[in-house]
Amino acid sequence: MHIASYGRLLGILVALVALTGVTVAASYVDLGAFNVWVALAIASTKASLVLIFFMHIGVEGRLVVLSFLGTIFFLSIMIGFTFWDVAFRG
Amino acid sequence: MRRAADHQGTRLGMWLFLYTEIVLFGGLFVLYAVYLSTYSSDFIEGGKSLSRLFGAANTLILLISSFAVAASITAVQKTQKKRSLLCLAVAICCGLLFLMNKYFEWGHKIHADIYPGSETLAYGAPGRNIFFGLYYVMTGLHGLHIVIGMTLLSVALVLTARERVTAENHVLLENVGLYWHLVDLIWIFIFPLFYLVL
Numbered sequence: 001m002h003i004a005s006y007g008r009l010l011g012i013l014v015a016l017v018a019l020t021g022v023t024v025a026a027s028y029v030d031l032g033a034f035n036v037w038v039a040l041a042i043a044s045t046k047a048s049l050v051l052i053f054f055m056h057i058g059v060e061g062r063l064v065v066l067s068f069l070g071t072i073f074f075l076s077i078m079i080g081f082t083f084w085d086v087a088f089r090g
Numbered sequence: 091m092r093r094a095a096d097h098q099g100t101r102l103g104m105w106l107f108l109y110t111e112i113v114l115f116g117g118l119f120v121l122y123a124v125y126l127s128t129y130s131s132d133f134i135e136g137g138k139s140l141s142r143l144f145g146a147a148n149t150l151i152l153l154i155s156s157f158a159v160a161a162s163i164t165a166v167q168k169t170q171k172k173r174s175l176l177c178l179a180v181a182i183c184c185g186l187l188f189l190m191n192k193y194f195e196w197g198h199k200i201h202a203d204i205y206p207g208s209e210t211l212a213y214g215a216p217g218r219n220i221f222f223g224l225y226y227v228m229t230g231l232h233g234l235h236i237v238i239g240m241t242l243l244s245v246a247l248v249l250t251a252r253e254r255v256t257a258e259n260h261v262l263l264e265n266v267g268l269y270w271h272l273v274d275l276i277w278i279f280i281f282p283l284f285y286l287v288l
Contacts, residue, residue, distance in 0.1 A: 003167045004164050005164070006161060009157055009161055009164065010157070012157070013153060013156075013157040016153045017153060020149050020150065020153070020281075023281075023286065024142065024286065027282070027286035035287070036283075039282035039287075040279075040282070043279050046278045047278055050156060050274060050275055054267075054271050055268055055271045060098060060101060060105075064101075064102065067109070068105070068109070071109040071112055071113065074113070075113060075116040078113075078116060078117070079116075079119075079120050079123060086124050086128075
């Protein structure tokens with residue numbers, strides 16, 4: 001059985017709180033259109049930490065990891081194709 | 091005859107359900123992305139009128155609650171029942187705090203005549219109307235998930251107290267935890283997109 005130690009969980013919490021601080025700080029710097037991408041990159045990092053260390057996505061083996069990535073893949077198709085349409089409307 | 095327990099299958103079922111939740115919120119994020127690119131200035135203005143302090147506080151509250159749920163699973167595995175119950179109680183209290191903040195936030199906005207169908211929004215800029223429409227739908231749907239999550243955490247708390255959730259069989263607690271973490275994950279994306287758009 002996989003048991004996560006309290007220390008490691010606490011470490012992840014500290015990292016998540018620190019990244020929240022970073023994303024708030026980054027929002028005060030004007031990067032134009034890049035602000036959204038920076039925010040998304042930090043949010044994805046935080047999401048990965050939660051998935052790996054709090055949700056133990058890897059414990060189940062490849063099945064859950066691959067099916068999760070599949071979900072994200074189809075989500076990106078949904079987003080990508082929508083923009084493909086919207087961007088080229090006359 | 092002992093019933094065969096398929097914990098792995100039970101957890102897999104939960105993950106499959108979580109995928110549908112991801113796509114549910116994903117659709118709303120697509121709407122957000124398309125309208126952000128169409129009405130950037132209205133979205134930026136709308137985002138600035140939301141309280142960063144409340145948004146950041148709620149982010150911290152959810153992160154702490156996620157940690158508490160993860161720690162409660164560790165505690166159950168180490169047969170530390172009291173600590174596990176304490177962690178679950180902390181997580182439920184965090185959910186309650188989150189909803190209280192949301193109540194004040196929404197109340198403040200509704201008081202300022204900003205809610206779906208209000209005159210300020212209906213006769214104002216279309217982008218502003220869409221921003222706050224999405225704000226209410228997404229934070230509202232997320233809030234509903236918090237309520238459901240708190241209910242599930244309470245069930246897990248009672249079952250842990252009655253020793254129905256044990257070190258040998260705690261798949262129920264694990265699945266409740268997965269749900270709660272997903273609610274946290276969604277907020278991790280809602281927070282920067284709504285509160286921090288420059």
